[in-house]
Amino acid sequence: MQIIDAHQHFWIFDAEQDSWITPDKKNIRRDFLPNELLAILTENKIDRCIAVQSRQNEGDNFFLLECAEDNPFIKGIVGWVDLCSEQVELHLKKYAQFPLIKGFRHVLEAEKDPAFMLNPRFLKGIALLNQYGFTYDLLIRPEHLKFALQLVEQFPEQRFVIDHMAKPRIKDKEITQWHHDINLLAKHNNVSCKISGLVTEADWHNWTLQDLEPYLDIVFSTFGKHRVMYGSDWPVCNLAGGYDLFFNAINIYTAKFPIGNQELFWGANAVAFYKLNEDN
Known part of the structure; x- marks a missing residue:
């Protein structure tokens, strides 16, 4: 069974650019680079991963591309682009030249306006993604779900994925x-x-698996076997016990599913959603 970690991050820590990593998060206030993750993936028999943006600038996209060029286990990148820019289509055309860039994300949860995603300029940017084959990751919290519903209703052909079950x-x-x-x-x-x-x-x-189970039960039952995928959120998961603890808990939870459903969750769904291939 192929296993893909569909959500993790790399960064060279900078206190100004990474201001969300506050002093109380001291165990992630340092650099996190591919060689460290590779050791963890290898230990847990995880085959590939998707690197997701952590900074809202295009420099981060090229940093992640450099990481992927030197580390073939990184099979896709979710980057950042200013969807409100009048030049957004030019940027999308530029990124379409990089097969490893599968989609984009904005830190919607940090916007002062919870309805930011319904801004007409933002919507114009979203409207362009599908024609260039890009996905969109929704980084939101529960209070944003009603606005996310209005967003996805407008773009039935666009592939969206909710990060972290909307926290x-x-x-x-x-x-x-x-x-x-x-x-x-x-x-x-x-x-x-x-x-x-x-x-x-x-x-x-x-935390224990029992704390997570009611939420997991809802997502697995409502989204069905073809629209759920595993992501570690490494290294942020280090705040709450580390990679192995969460990975093992989800392994225990999914062990009750038929093997076909497990294969979809652990890898095949991410391959289909992000259109991963061995040529990247």
Whole structure:
């Protein structure tokens, strides 16, 4: 069975550019580069990965491309582009020349306006993605789900994926409204969901699989076997126990599924969504 980590990050730490990595997150306030991840992937028998942007500038795209050129286990990149720019199509044409760039993401959760994704200029950018074959990762929180629904309804041909299950408030055991809203999004077949980033929404030091299970049950049942994929959110997962702890918990959870469903979740769905191939 092929296993793909569909969501992880690399960075050379810079306190100004990485201001979200506050002093209380001291164990990720350093560089994280491919050689460190490769050792972890090898230990866990994980074959490939998707590198996702962590900075909202195009320099980060080229940094990730350099990482991938030297490390063939990186099979795809989710970069960043200013979708509100009047020059966005020129940028998309430029990135279409790089087969490793599979799609883009914006840190929507950090925007002051929770409806930022419905800004007409942003929508014009989203409208161009599909013609160049690009996916879009939605980095949002529960309060953004109602706006994300309005977004995806406008673009039924665009491939969207929700990062980190929209960060449900697991630590506070809040589930009802998140369940309602994510269920509405799951009704759209062009929307997939990453099982990633959950442990940092739980109690960092005391979470258990039992804390995650109610949320996992909802996503696996609503999105179905073809629209869920695994992502570690490394190195951010180090805040809550590290790579192995989350990977092993998800292994235990998915062991109850038929082998075909497991193969889809652990690799085949990511291959299909990001259109990965061995030629990259």
